[in-house]
Amino acid sequence: MDPITFSIIRHRLFRVVEEAVITLKHVSGTAITNEGHDLMVSLYRADGSLLMGGVGFLHHLTSAAEACKSIIRRFAGQINEGDLFLLNDPFTAALHTSDIYLVSPIHHQGKLIAWSACFVHVYDIGAMNPGGFAPDAQDIFTEGFSSPGIKLIDRGQLRQDVWDTLLNMVRGPEMVALDLRSMIACNNVAKDRLLALVVKYGEATVDQACLTLIEQSETRLRQRLRDLPDGQWQSRQYLEVKGETYRVILTMTKQDDTLVFDFSGSSPQSKYAVNCTRWASLGGLFAPLFPLLCYDITWNEGVIRPITMIAPEGSIVNCTRPAPVSVATVGAIQSVNNAACSAIGKMLAASDQYADEATAVWHANHFAIFMFGTNQRGGQSIGILTETFAGAGGARTFADGVDIGGEIPNPISRMANVETIEAAFPIRYLFRRRLQDSGGAGTFRGGTGGEMAIVPHDAPDGGIHYVLSGKGSKFPQSEGLSGGYPGAINDYVWVHAPKDAERSFANSLATIPGDKQPISWGVFPLMQKDALYVRWNGGGGIGDPLRRAPEKVMQDVIDGVVSSRAADEVYGVVMSHGTVDASATQQRRSDLRRVRMAGGRTA
Amino acid sequence: MSRQVISATLAIEKGKIVCADCGRALVEAGQSWKRHAALTSTPIRDMPGAASAVDDKVVLRYFACPGCGSLLDTETALPEDPFLDDVVKA
Numbered sequence: 043m044d045p046i047t048f049s050i051i052r053h054r055l056f057r058v059v060e061e062a063v064i065t066l067k068h069v070s071g072t073a074i075t076n077e078g079h080d081l082m083v084s085l086y087r088a089d090g091s092l093l094m095g096g097v098g099f100l101h102h103l104t105s106a107a108e109a110c111k112s113i114i115r116r117f118a119g120q121i122n123e124g125d126l127f128l129l130n131d132p133f134t135a136a137l138h139t140s141d142i143y144l145v146s147p148i149h150h151q152g153k154l155i156a157w158s159a160c161f162v163h164v165y166d167i168g169a170m171n172p173g174g175f176a177p178d179a180q181d182i183f184t185e186g187f188s189s190p191g192i193k194l195i196d197r198g199q200l201r202q203d204v205w206d207t208l209l210n211m212v213r214g215p216e217m218v219a220l221d222l223r224s225m226i227a228c229n230n231v232a233k234d235r236l237l238a239l240v241v242k243y244g245e246a247t248v249d250q251a252c253l254t255l256i257e258q259s260e261t262r263l264r265q266r267l268r269d270l271p272d273g274q275w276q277s278r279q280y281l282e283v284k285g286e287t288y289r290v291i292l293t294m295t296k297q298d299d300t301l302v303f304d305f306s307g308s309s310p311q312s313k314y315a316v317n318c319t320r321w322a323s324l325g326g327l328f329a330p331l332f333p334l335l336c337y338d339i340t341w342n343e344g345v346i347r348p349i350t351m352i353a354p355e356g357s358i359v360n361c362t363r364p365a366p367v368s369v370a371t372v373g374a375i376q377s378v379n380n381a382a383c384s385a386i387g388k389m390l391a392a393s394d395q396y397a398d399e400a401t402a403v404w405h406a407n408h409f410a411i412f413m414f415g416t417n418q419r420g421g422q423s424i425g426i427l428t429e430t431f432a433g434a435g436g437a438r439t440f441a442d443g444v445d446i447g448g449e450i451p452n453p454i455s456r457m458a459n460v461e462t463i464e465a466a467f468p469i470r471y472l473f474r475r476r477l478q479d480s481g482g483a484g485t486f487r488g489g490t491g492g493e494m495a496i497v498p499h500d501a502p503d504g505g506i507h508y509v510l511s512g513k514g515s516k517f518p519q520s521e522g523l524s525g526g527y528p529g530a531i532n533d534y535v536w537v538h539a540p541k542d543a544e545r546s547f548a549n550s551l552a553t554i555p556g557d558k559q560p561i562s563w564g565v566f567p568l569m570q571k572d573a574l575y576v577r578w579n580g581g582g583g584i585g586d587p588l589r590r591a592p593e594k595v596m597q598d599v600i601d602g603v604v605s606s607r608a609a610d611e612v613y614g615v616v617m618s619h620g621t622v623d624a625s626a627t628q629q630r631r632s633d634l635r636r637v638r639m640a641g642g643r644t645a
Numbered sequence: 646m647s648r649q650v651i652s653a654t655l656a657i658e659k660g661k662i663v664c665a666d667c668g669r670a671l672v673e674a675g676q677s678w679k680r681h682a683a684l685t686s687t688p689i690r691d692m693p694g695a696a697s698a699v700d701d702k703v704v705l706r707y708f709a710c711p712g713c714g715s716l717l718d719t720e721t722a723l724p725e726d727p728f729l730d731d732v733v734k735a
Binding site: 271272273274275276277278280282287289388391392393394397400439477478479480514515516517518519521522523524525526527528530531532533534535558560562577584585586587588589605607608611612634635636637638639640641 | 649650651652653654683684685689692693694695696697698699700703705707709710711712713714715716717718719720721722723726729730731732733734
């Protein structure tokens with residue numbers, strides 16, 4: 043094949059996915075999809091292997107491949123042109139029940155030539171708690187509708203009985219219907235555009251280009267791995283639920299042109315819904331691998347071949363049915379993301395050639411806060427606080443991380459406008475901004491996370507309720523690199539207003555009147571004049587903070603993202619009358635180094 | 646003699662892992678270097694920016710060069726957990 047035709051087909055495949063993503067966003071009506079970008083679209087070959095990974099949450103690329111393969115096995119002989127299948131069982135392929143896969147076979151002249159697959163986190167899935175994340179769930183049976191594969195569209199005709207059954211089991215069925223229709227539209231667009239490509243260039247030519255693309259990705263990744271030093275890198279993530287601490291332990295071994303991710307030593311599976319299944323862990327390690335090792339390589343089956351995962355059965359990263367997993371995407375999956383990001387970052391930093399590609403761990407602790415209740419118009423609302431997608435960039439070896447700069451597993455993640463949330467829910471934001479001292483200290487500082495507080499506003503019922511879950515607020519999770527500090531920890535505080543409280547216009551947690559109760563797991567009210575304060579973690583730093591340019595530290599203090607205390611204790615920078623005192627700073631840093639050399643409190 | 650970078654703060658030189666800043670040798674290449682670094686630790690709750698619910702026991706371990714005090718690595722850890730060992734082949 044001539045290289046120009048190959049290049050055109052490669053780019054067209056990418057555009058097919060991109061246009062399908064746009065369709066998904068435009069049709070869906072939920073903030074989590076069209077504002078937070080909790081979505082994914084990809085193309086797969088006829089056998090279900092990954093052909094063209096799209097953007098969105100990248101841990102879905104491999105899981106959706108398994109969804110296609112599972113449908114191929116389950117529906118052998120019954121896969122027809124115009125069909126569309128739904129799959130959301132985590133023990134088959136999905137990450138958790140509320141992330142629904144719709145997969146569509148693509149036929150050309152009667153022959154199955156490819157699949158398109160997409161997901162969104164639907165508005166609700168009928169779990170025991172609204173919104174899909176179910177902290178009260180004790181097993182998969184209480185986490186809502188769960189299908190290992192069902193035909194939703196048969197030869198172009200919607201199966202109304204299946205449609206009605208599904209919508210009969212969820213809260214907010216009209217919004218779930220819109221989510222499902224957005225995915226149907228997305229698959230239709232992907233199918234139409236891929237078929238147009240096949241008609242223009244011929245099936246054989248496109249197929250040859252696809253095979254070449256996969257071979258090219260495998261060849262390029264294996265070469266990159268050979269360019270990197272052999273070795274073994276370890277990382278560890280802590281997560282906490284209701285006083286119980288869990289660990290995700292990773293030993294990553296690189297030898298020649300292969301990588302092994304071994305999660306042996308991780309905690310046994312939990313009784314709480316933070317577990318994840320094997321397919322979820324596989325996706326979880328690929329989510330940082332795609333952008334960090336394959337930033338210039340097409341994300342497809344070729345990238346998967348050099349990688350091996352070991353995940354002990356019965357552990358928190360490979361739980362067995364019927365363990366609950368509804369919190370997985372903000373639970374163990376993200377711990378796998380973080381552990382893999384940390385280990386890959388260390389490996390890249392061990393190479394002169396690739397050190398510039400190394401990064402500390404980015405925003406590492408999603409929180410799931412799904413609000414539900416009667417809105418200001420008298421209707422019912424369910425929806426997530428999308429600040430969880432705002433993220434924070436990890437530091438690089440040559441630059442600071444980006445403040446509120448997104449996250450590694452989702453290159454297009456973002457948060458909704460305050461006004462979007464205030465329009466959908468009877469709440470008012472007191473403030474939302476960057477969080478001081480949240481970016482991990484270092485020669486290059488991690489990007490800051492943020493903080494916010496909300497209060498009820500114009501609520502017919504006096505307020506609303508919310509479901510809170512995640513990995514807790516006890517442990518830093520965005521690890522630093524090469525002496526960099528981790529980013530600050532999440533925090534969730536329920537402020538109980540005094541009975542005689544005035545309407546609050548406080549602009550910080552300290553000034554919100556009332557008793558402050560840390561919370562992290564369960565269903566809580568936000569009523570009357572109470573407030574909910576949330577802060578999310580910053581990215582990890584890189585390098586010794588005592589080597590950070592003092593002028594940068596002072597600018598951070600002026601900007602309010604680093605405190606004077608941190609400037610002194612962590613960075614060793616002495617400021618006087620708005621300038622850096624160079625000699626005092628030099629002395630302070632020497633003193634801090636001497637303390638380190640002498641050794642101090644030990645772990 | 647050539648120097649092989651193994652992190653932003655460490656290198657291998659003459660068969661030994663050395664501080665990239667001052668060249669102080671820590672241990673033979675291929676072995677765990679952290680036991681030969683100067684170790685201090687701080688409870689996370691005492692650090693600037695700590696959250697209200699931070700675990701009482703979790704610390705940040707600092708591994709510094711015993712020769713110059715440069716910070717070589719950090720790790721978040723509960724006291725009972727072992728060091729994370731990274732080994733780069735020479």
